[in-house]
Amino acid sequence: MAVTLTPEAGALRRQDPEMAEILLGELARQSTTLQLIAAENFTSPAVLAALGSPLANKYAEGYPGARYHGGCEIVDVAERLAVERARALFGAEHANVQSHSGSSAVLAAYAALLRPGDTVLALGLSHGGHLTHGSPANFSGRWFDFVGYGVEAESGLIDHQQVRALARSHRPKAIVCGSISYPRHIDYAFFREVADEVGAYLIADAAHPIGLVAGKAAPSPVPHADIVCATTHKVLRGPRGGMILCGSELAERVDRAVFPFTQGGAQMHTIAAKAVAFGEAATxxxxxxxxxxxxxxxxxxxxxxxxxxxxxxxxxxxxxxxxxxxxxxxxxxxxxxxxxxxxxxxxxxxxxxxxxxxxxxxxxxxxxxxxxxxxxxxxxxxxxxxxxxxxxxxxxxxxxxxxxxxxxxxxxx
Structure with a gap:
């Protein structure tokens, strides 16, 4: 099967034919094999166009209307559009679209709500939890005291009785619900109930199901969680990146946790591509x-x-x-x-x-x-x-x- 790059990629072929061949090779691989990795998808040509746009040239530390660089009038419009589309798509009071990945979104959520040494209850890594849910190789496991809940041996479903018992015993500062390999819907209302009982924040790591939430094919964590962390790729079919949804009362804390605390300049071409994906997901x-x-x-x-x-x-x-x-x-x-x-x-x-x-x-x-x-x-x-x-x-x-x-x-x- 013959595959070609986009017409605008002719410049790449002329300037760097070696890299052009690498890109063609990857396109051929994707086109002739079955992509069954749960975290992957194919973006639309419109998303790819935004990723390859001149917005990649713009430095834009800060937020719309409050940048640390001049010449941000146009990219401010792009980011505001992405934020408004995300808020409308998910029914959230506030959206931060600057996170570079799902992991950086989780890092910012922790930074907004926690201090080093705080106790966090999350799904254990051996039961489907993510690296950011307490792995000792990750910032989460080094900075916070994670307690892991699990799934039932017979059913494979989250052990809700264990969640409640561990929450009562450890009184965590935050509870995280989310997984990289749990194939069932998460009962966000239950986790909200437990979090309220022990006075904990509830963080939903919805990196995998958020695209289904956008398409009304999965329940939304937004009405239940204090902060929702997500990726914009996977089922959502946007560019590789992250986002955070929260209520207005946490908006400033979340924004400051993203910039300047955990990362620097926003990737404006990626934010534009996120806006395109949010628009597509609203159809x-x-x-x-x-x-x-x-x-x-x-x-x-x-x-x-x-x-x-x-x-x-x-x-x-x-x-x-x-x-x-x-x-x-x-x-x-x-x-x-x-x-x-x-x-x-x-x-x-x-x-x-x-x-x-x-x-x-x-x-x-x-x-x-x-x-x-x-x-x-x-x-x-x-x-x-x-x-x-x-x-x-x-x-x-x-x-x-x-x-x-x-x-x-x-x-x-």
């Missing part, structure tokens, strides 16, 4: 997309279960599916390698209540390409054929090429 077309993402994830989970994999929690409410491939005779890391060789790109994750690794995959990108439940059933069958017998890798790779050929991520390139 009925995006809502239909979000519903299809969930339908595809459920179809994929059902297909994997029918092929003999153990799907955690018995299914999914979101774009995420996590599964144990060991019934087919392979561990998670081996399975990921075999599937990658067959052109099916995904991640591994820790399976709770043990040290084994399972598979973590998502349907956001393949749904953007236009695939539906029929294709999910085919993907599940390809999974099983490869994991049951490594000799099937080459044949599966050809089938993946044929499948992706009918669903190009950027038609016409």
């Amino acid at each position: 009925e077309g995006f809502a239909a997309y979000a519903r299809q993402v969930v339908a595809n994830a459920r179809a994929l989970a059902d297909g994997l279960a029918a092929e003999g994999l153990v799907v955690t929690t018995g299914g999914t409410d979101t774009h995420l599916v996590t599964a144990d491939p060991s019934p087919l005779g392979v561990d998670g890391r081996t399975a990921r390698g075999l599937l990658a060789a067959a052109g099916m790109i995904l991640d591994t994750c820790v399976l709770p209540h043990g040290d084994a690794r399972g598979l973590r995959l998502g349907t956001a990108a393949v749904t953007t390409q236009g695939m539906g439940e029929k294709e999910m059933a085919r993907i599940a069958a390809l999974f099983a054929s490869v994991l049951r017998d490594a000799a099937n890798v080459r044949k599966a790779r050809e089938e993946v090429r044929e499948l992706t050929g009918g669903f190009p991520p950027y038609p016409g390139r």
